[in-house]
Amino acid sequence: MTDEEVKMYDVVLVGAGFGSIYALNRLRKLNLKCIILEKAPRSGGVWYWNCYPGARVDTPEPVYQIPDPELWEGFDFRERYPGRDELCRYFDHVDSKLNFSKDTWYGSKVIGAKWDNEACFWEVKYVRQDKEGGLTEGKVKGRWFIAGIGLSGEIYKPKIEGMELFKGQLVHSAEWPQTGIDLKDKRVAVIGTGASGVQIIQEIAPITSQLTVYQRTPNFCLPMVQRSLSPSENQKKKLDGTYQTAFNKTLTTFAGFPYDFLPQSLFSESFEKREELFQSLMEEGGFGLWLNNYHDVYSDEKANEIVYEFWRDTIRKRIQDENLKEKLAPMKQPHPFGTKRPSLEINYYECFNLPHVDLIDLNENPILKFTQEGIITKDDEKKFDLIILATGFNALTKGMENMNVKNHQDKSISDHWSEGVKTTLGMMVNGFPNLFMIYGPQAPSAFGNGPISASIQGDWLGKVFEMVKEKRIVKWETQKEEEEKWTLECREVWGKSLFPNAKSWYQGSNIPGKRVEALNYIGGIPRYIEALDKSLEDGLKAWDIKYGYS
Ligand code: NA7
Numbered sequence: 001m002t003d004e005e006v007k008m009y010d011v012v013l014v015g016a017g018f019g020s021i022y023a024l025n026r027l028r029k030l031n032l033k034c035i036i037l038e039k040a041p042r043s044g045g046v047w048y049w050n051c052y053p054g055a056r057v058d059t060p061e062p063v064y065q066i067p068d069p070e071l072w073e074g075f076d077f078r079e080r081y082p083g084r085d086e087l088c089r090y091f092d093h094v095d096s097k098l099n100f101s102k103d104t105w106y107g108s109k110v111i112g113a114k115w116d117n118e119a120c121f122w123e124v125k126y127v128r129q130d131k132e133g134g135l136t137e138g139k140v141k142g143r144w145f146i147a148g149i150g151l152s153g154e155i156y157k158p159k160i161e162g163m164e165l166f167k168g169q170l171v172h173s174a175e176w177p178q179t180g181i182d183l184k185d186k187r188v189a190v191i192g193t194g195a196s197g198v199q200i201i202q203e204i205a206p207i208t209s210q211l212t213v214y215q216r217t218p219n220f221c222l223p224m225v226q227r228s229l230s231p232s233e234n235q236k237k238k239l240d241g242t243y244q245t246a247f248n249k250t251l252t253t254f255a256g257f258p259y260d261f262l263p264q265s266l267f268s269e270s271f272e273k274r275e276e277l278f279q280s281l282m283e284e285g286g287f288g289l290w291l292n293n294y295h296d297v298y299s300d301e302k303a304n305e306i307v308y309e310f311w312r313d314t315i316r317k318r319i320q321d322e323n324l325k326e327k328l329a330p331m332k333q334p335h336p337f338g339t340k341r342p343s344l345e346i347n348y349y350e351c352f353n354l355p356h357v358d359l360i361d362l363n364e365n366p367i368l369k370f371t372q373e374g375i376i377t378k379d380d381e382k383k384f385d386l387i388i389l390a391t392g393f394n395a396l397t398k399g400m401e402n403m404n405v406k407n408h409q410d411k412s413i414s415d416h417w418s419e420g421v422k423t424t425l426g427m428m429v430n431g432f433p434n435l436f437m438i439y440g441p442q443a444p445s446a447f448g449n450g451p452i453s454a455s456i457q458g459d460w461l462g463k464v465f466e467m468v469k470e471k472r473i474v475k476w477e478t479q480k481e482e483e484e485k486w487t488l489e490c491r492e493v494w495g496k497s498l499f500p501n502a503k504s505w506y507q508g509s510n511i512p513g514k515r516v517e518a519l520n521y522i523g524g525i526p527r528y529i530e531a532l533d534k535s536l537e538d539g540l541k542a543w544d545i546k547y548g549y550s
Contacts, residue, residue, distance in 0.1 A: 009035045011465075012124050012142030014110050014403070017045020019148030019438035019454040021091075021100050022066055026462035028103075030469055035140060036100065036148075037126050039109035043095060045150050047087040052176040052196065052388075053183070054203030055084035058344045059449050060286055061229060062237065063258055065090065067247040067455050069238075071097055076234040080227050081286075081344065108138070110403050113145060115433065117408035120474045120546070122434060143474070146461070147405075148438040148454070151446050153398035156391050156511060158191075161369035168373070172389045173200060185209040186385040189375060191367075193219045197390030198343040205351035212382055213352075214375070216362045217503070218328050220311055220337055224344035225285020251456070254524040255448030259292035266294035266303040278310040290338045298338060298497045308337035318349040327361050328352065335502035341447075395505040396441040396519045397421060407432050420517055422487045424478035425532055427457060433477035433544075436461060441519045442490045444528050446506060456525070460532045467540070475546035482542050486531075494518030 011027055013020040016038035027034050040048045047055075057064050061077040075093040078086060095101050105128070112125040122145040127137050155174050157163075163170070169181065173196035187210040190197050198219055205211050237243050246258055253260035266274060274294075281288035289311065296303045315329040328349060351357050365377045374383040401414045409431075416422065416429060423429055426443025427436050438457045439445040445453040467473060499506060499522065508514040521528060535542050 006123070006139045006141050007035075008121065008141040008143075009033050010142070011035075011144045011146060012037065012122060012140055013146040013148055014038075014124075015045055015148040015150060016040070016043035016091075016100065016104050016106070017047070017148060017150055017454075018066065018451045019045075019150065019458070020146065021094060021098070021148075022451070022455050022458035023146055023148060023438060023461050024100055024103065025068075025098055026458050027465055030462075030465050032465060032469075034103055035142075036104040037108045037110050037124065037140070038104055038106050041106050042088070042091075043101065043104070043106075044088050044091045046152055046174075047084055047091070049152075049174050050176070050196070051084055051178055051180075052173045052200050054199035055196075056081055056199060056224075056344075057083075057087060058195065058224075058287070058341075059257065062234070062243050063246050063250050063256075063449060064451060066094065066451055067250070069244070072238050072243060076231040077229055080229060081224055111137075112404040113406070113435075115407045115435075117433075120434065144434045144436070144465075144468075145405075146436045146438065147400060147403065147440070149399040149403070150439050151395050151399075151450075152393040153396060153400075154394040154402060156394050157389050158391055160367055163370045165372050166370045166374070166387060168384055169386045170389070171386070172391070173197070174393070181386065183207045183386070187383060188212070189214060189382065189384045189387045190390055191388065192390035192392065193217070194390060194392050195219075195341065195343045196392070197388075198345055198348050200388060200390055201357075202346055202348045202351055205354055205357050209356060210384075211351075211354075211357045212375075212384070213357070213359045214362055214367065214377075215327065215359055217334055217340075218330060219340070219343050220308070220329075220333075221315075221343045221345040221348050222287065222289055222311075223282060223285050224346050225283070226346060247452075250449060250452045250525070251529065252526055253291075255291055255444065256452035256456075256525050257287060257291055257449050259286075259288055261291065261293065261295040261297075264294060265296045266300070266306060267296075269294075274306070275310065278307065282311075282314060286344060287342070290342050298336070298499065301336065301498065304336045304338070304498055305333065308333045311337060315349055320353045324352050324359060327359055335504075336498040339497075339499045339502035340504040340506070392505060392510055394511045394514065395508075396446060397508070400437065400440065405432065405435065420487070420515060421519060422483045424482045424486045425528075425535060426486075426521055427460070428476075428478040428483075430478050430480045430483045433475045436464075442486065442521050444521045444523075444525055446520045447522055448525065453525070456529055456532070460536075463536055467536070471545075472547055473545055474548050475544075477544040479542065479544055482535075489523065490518045490521050493521070493523045497522060 010032040011034040013036045020036050060080050108126040108128045110126050114123045121141045121143050188208045189212045191214040193215045250256045312329045316325045319325045365379045368376045405413050421441045423442045426440045503509040506520050509516045
């Protein structure tokens with residue numbers, strides 16, 4: 001393929017999940033010629049890959065979908081917290097309305113991108129798998145490049161001695177085979193008790209003959225309180241304005257969920273009043289106890305402890321064994337409540353009352369090695385048919401770094417972030433013109449409701465591209481000072497909270513050797529929208545702009 005034959009698009013997007021699909025829809029309305037490169041054989045992003053048993057979203061409908069009334073018609077979620085298959089069907093529905101697949105190359109993994117500073121375009125390299133399994137490399141050019149690659153970045157598998165020796169099946173939660181795994185009467189180990197681990201454990205516990213959970217840190221899970229939604233109930237809510245009101249509210253709350261912190265301090269209320277609130281939040285289910293709580297729960301250690309104690313005492317009642325109570329809901333919290341994203345559970349704690357389910361606390365009984373047959377810990381040896389690594393991801397930064405994006409000086413994003421992550425608004429990086437990130441580091445995406453933050457960023461991109469067209473802009477770059485300002489703001493709000501006190505992927509501390517820093521903007525959605533809007537004021541003086549588009 002000669003350079004002349006490489007197709008030129010206005011915009012090359014990566015990833016066919018919520019981020020790129022929303023942005024594509026906005027950009028098409030401006031008559032921009034766009035293409036999405038997606039490595040999976042279908043859309044859905046993380047919902048395509050995460051097909052492990054029990055995979056389910058933790059955000060309640062109707063607000064876990066694209067906030068566009070045209071797309072609400074013709075699809076009704078059947079559960080308050082939809083499962084993975086239903087979410088994939090939702091993407092098919094969106095495709096039937098928008099036909100985004102017309103502009104998507106599936107099976108195409110981006111392996112590099114290079115900025116041409118003279119001609120002002122990105123050359124994006126991809127590798128595509130053909131039907132016979134062969135790989136071919138290709139290139140496209142885009143005047144603009146948008147990475148809508150989600151949060152999960154790179155799968156994380158801990159390095160444990162002898163892992164390669166295990167003769168049974170070893171699988172990471174995000175590499176679960178699309179054809180499934182027969183778990184009936186199998187001896188299974190699950191390593192990790194984050195969102196994926198909890199969902200897997202509660203789903204497979206009744207099927208397996210033996211289930212051993214290797215836990216390093218207890219997850220402060222909240223009751224999901226799942227319920228069915230009927231099409232007539234959904235329809236009524238679409239027509240009577242309930243949907244629209246719910247979506248409008250997401251733009252006013254801290255994390256884009258349908259609930260928000262209370263204005264009063266926890267200490268301003270009596271013990272009885274607080275208990276009443278906590279109780280009702282637990283009964284309502286979902287993230288209420290996490291994010292519909294008093295405003296000082298994540299800034300005041302004592303307030304946080306009080307919420308934890310309520311959670312702990314409630315959960316302990318569901319666990320029979322005294323020793324397990326202490327493992328799953330310890331008297332003293334190992335990190336402040338809610339500073340790691342709590343998982344929503346259905347019957348997680350009851351699983352540990354089953355005779356064939358046991359838990360190994362890795363703090364007192366660490367894994368020494370894998371063998372051909374199973375796992376040896378300090379005090380124990382167990383044999384398994386299947387070992388599941390629910391050990392998470394090198395999130396937020398690694399996806400961008402792995403795409404091998406280089407500017408005209410051959411500097412990569414990793415080089416730029418070698419002394420710490422720096423972005424403007426979590427969306428642009430100095431020295432990398434015309435490159436935008438959706439769900440990038442230093443944005444509010446990881447903390448909150450994915451489709452909502454993707455739509456906020458997509459709407460901002462819509463405004464940017466309106467200006468690009470109107471003002472004939474060929475190059476748009478963030479200034480070093482703007483990047484420094486935003487990075488400082490991210491760090492400051494993070495530093496004033498209790499969030500740095502937990503080892504979490506929110507700050508990279510889940511990955512050995514990764515720099516620990518604020519990877520999320522926790523100033524809240526309203527403040528983020530304000531910052532995005534403000535950046536486009538004053539004749540775009542916050543940006544370095546080159547005009548001349550014909
Ligand atoms: P998470 O939330 O990062 O959870 C990973 C889990 O794996 C967590 O319990 C970790 O323990 C555990 N882990 C990680 N490394 C090890 C080693 N070496 N040994 C034992 N246990 C380990 O990933 P998920 O996939 O569950 O969820 C990802 C997010 O994506 C989720 O929040 C959703 O919002 C979307 P730790 O807690 O670090 O002690």
